[in-house]
Amino acid sequence: MQRQQISILFLTTALFNQTVSQIPTVFHSLNYVLFGGEMANVDRVRSVVQQGKPQHLIHVYGPTENTTFSTWYEIQDIPESATTIPIGQAVANTQVYLLDENLNPVPANVSGEIYLGGDGLARGYLNRPELTAERFLRIECSGAKTELEESLFSVLSPQSSVLYRTGDRALYRSDGNLEFLGRTDHQIKIRGFRVELGEIETVLAQHPAVQTAVVTVRGIDSGKLPGETPDDRQLIAYVIPEASAIPTERELRSFLKRSLPAYMLPAAFVLMETLPLTTNGKVDQKALPPPDQSVVSENVSVVAPTTSLEESLVQLWTQLLGRNQVGIHDNFFELGGHSLLATQLISRIRDRFQIALPLRSVFENPTIAELATTMEPLQKKASWTVPILQVSRQESGSQRREEVEL
Numbered sequence: 001m002q003r004q005q006i007s008i009l010f011l012t013t014a015l016f017n018q019t020v021s022q023i024p025t026v027f028h029s030l031n032y033v034l035f036g037g038e039m040a041n042v043d044r045v046r047s048v049v050q051q052g053k054p055q056h057l058i059h060v061y062g063p064t065e066n067t068t069f070s071t072w073y074e075i076q077d078i079p080e081s082a083t084t085i086p087i088g089q090a091v092a093n094t095q096v097y098l099l100d101e102n103l104n105p106v107p108a109n110v111s112g113e114i115y116l117g118g119d120g121l122a123r124g125y126l127n128r129p130e131l132t133a134e135r136f137l138r139i140e141c142s143g144a145k146t147e148l149e150e151s152l153f154s155v156l157s158p159q160s161s162v163l164y165r166t167g168d169r170a171l172y173r174s175d176g177n178l179e180f181l182g183r184t185d186h187q188i189k190i191r192g193f194r195v196e197l198g199e200i201e202t203v204l205a206q207h208p209a210v211q212t213a214v215v216t217v218r219g220i221d222s223g224k225l226p227g228e229t230p231d232d233r234q235l236i237a238y239v240i241p242e243a244s245a246i247p248t249e250r251e252l253r254s255f256l257k258r259s260l261p262a263y264m265l266p267a268a269f270v271l272m273e274t275l276p277l278t279t280n281g282k283v284d285q286k287a288l289p290p291p292d293q294s295v296v297s298e299n300v301s302v303v304a305p306t307t308s309l310e311e312s313l314v315q316l317w318t319q320l321l322g323r324n325q326v327g328i329h330d331n332f333f334e335l336g337g338h339s340l341l342a343t344q345l346i347s348r349i350r351d352r353f354q355i356a357l358p359l360r361s362v363f364e365n366p367t368i369a370e371l372a373t374t375m376e377p378l379q380k381k382a383s384w385t386v387p388i389l390q391v392s393r394q395e396s397g398s399q400r401r402e403e404v405e406l
Helices: 013-022 042-051 129-135 147-153 197-205 249-257 308-321 339-353 360-364 368-384
Strands: 008-012 032-036 056-061 071-074 094-099 112-118 136-138 162-172 178-183 187-190 193-196 210-219 233-241 268-271 390-396 399-405
Touching (some): 129 136, 197 210, 197 233, 249 268, 339 360
Antiparallel strands (some): 056 071, 112 162, 390 399
16 A cells, blocks of 8 residues: 555455554555445454544445445544444435334434435346345335335435335434444345355255254454454354264365355354254354364364474464364365455464465465475575674764664
8 A cells, every 4th residue: 555655445344454453554644544344343443543543534334235335434533432333424315214114214312224215226136026126115206105105205305216225223323423233134244245144054954964053153263463352253053963964064064165155154063962042942142152163073184284384384273263273284265264364374474484475375275285385495595594783883972873783
């Protein structure tokens, strides 16, 4: 950013968090920084405000269906008591309505669902008329209307005959800014991707060795460095297997790969005999155990490191991936790694070995054995460079100054 003199930057919240965790002052020279895509980490944003705030730091919100920012909020300061970052108010040519289940406007400090209208609204979903009808509400100006349509029509502006139902919950704060509260369904955002947990559960339950499964999202404390927080959210699958067969993690992951994109694959699979239930008979999410990530046995031996370099890489991987053990032939991405964790891996390799690897190295060499082979010649080259210590002394009157160059 400094080399190319970037002045305006937009990035997803996940990448914002990742970048700030590495260099808190990274944005200080920019005029505008916009970030959004999922709920903001207050500590990360506060770190930017305190250590390297750009001229304008703007939190944006908006689904792709409204192409793409719908609201904005400029961050000046963050109270110590703050638990969220507001998503603000509507951008130009956009209408935002906060409605209850009967499509009536809700007062301030009362939760409602966000409905969007305006010039940026999409026409619908390609070749999916049923989903379009469900999410895009079209209100005709004339003709008979249902009670719900009459209620909705009473709050619409003239240009908002079509509204998109976001499925997002929010409330109006006393200052008129929207505060995001979460989803009305089981859809979540992870690293900027929309994920339906129920879709993963449905596919997973189709595996012949799986009786039932529950997928949840939680932060994993993957050996964070001082000053970092465990805010890297991962998908975790809790599986009750059939008594006749116990599936391995590799089998489950390969099965899901046939139907789901990579970002919807769980980072860990935890086998359980039963799922904890609430008094109402629903799965008790709070009672689900933290992922050990080695619970699902692979029935294969873990290949131990044979060199000090491989041993150091094993330590880095276990920290980043939250694993108890990692073999030198295990695939980084099959163990739950992703692009943001890969950037952390490259950063820690640079700090520990003084080797500057390009990010693509992790994708081209996803096992420890392969990565170590790539690093060995670079490590030898680094060891040949002997630091030269130069000391120069300058005396002027009664003052003496020593300069040391390394």
